[in-house]
Amino acid sequence: CQHLTLSRPKLAEQPRRGRVERTETFNNELFERLRQLRLSIARELEVPAFVVFNDAALRDMAQRVPRNREEFGRISGVGTVKLQQFGDRFLAEIQQYLKENPNTTKVERSSYANRSRPSQRRAVNRDGSTYSQTRELLNQGMSASQVxxxxxxSVGTIISHVEMMVSNGIEVELEPSLPRTDRKVVIEAAFDQAGGPEAKLSSVYESVTEDITYEDIRIVRAHLTQSNGSPH
Structure with missing residues (x-):
């Protein structure tokens, strides 16, 4: 009796996907000067450099090149406290750089709305869609829980609608949905420390008190994103 050996046909080898490099555009020279200033301040205060500002905040400064305290206050990671503590020194450094490089302009970047896919934008903007129904009720002054x-x-679903609308640049009334002031302040400070509204929710959640929920954090993030707006 002759034995046959059957071999499994080899599957065609799939090409490996290359890693997609995330490119960020900002003024490298200004970024390095701001890093040096941050290091000097950190040494004066005897604290780690990230306590002053993290790299994301410095990149945002080097990208948007704020000229005054109002513009500086819109930088990701700059809250009221850090604006008071460090705003003038960083603005002075930026002004000195601009004096030496008078042709410097802010680096343009895509607006927050343009990050979403066209199909998402169409769905969000369509009259009668679930998003537009949620928006209409919120704009009547109802909170997310009331909607x-x-x-x-569920409240989580309504907040997902809010996040989708905000990410597509659609204005929506959020004040009635925000947690009470003491919780809101804690959450904003946590986002400030974590690097702004684009920080990971898990990082923010781990740094706040137990009575603050994920829904609280998500709605505050949406509010911060909408309030900060998108640079053009």
């Missing part, structure tokens, strides 16, 4: 009750949906 959820009215529509028979």
């Amino acid at each position: 959820a009750h009215r529509r028979g949906l």
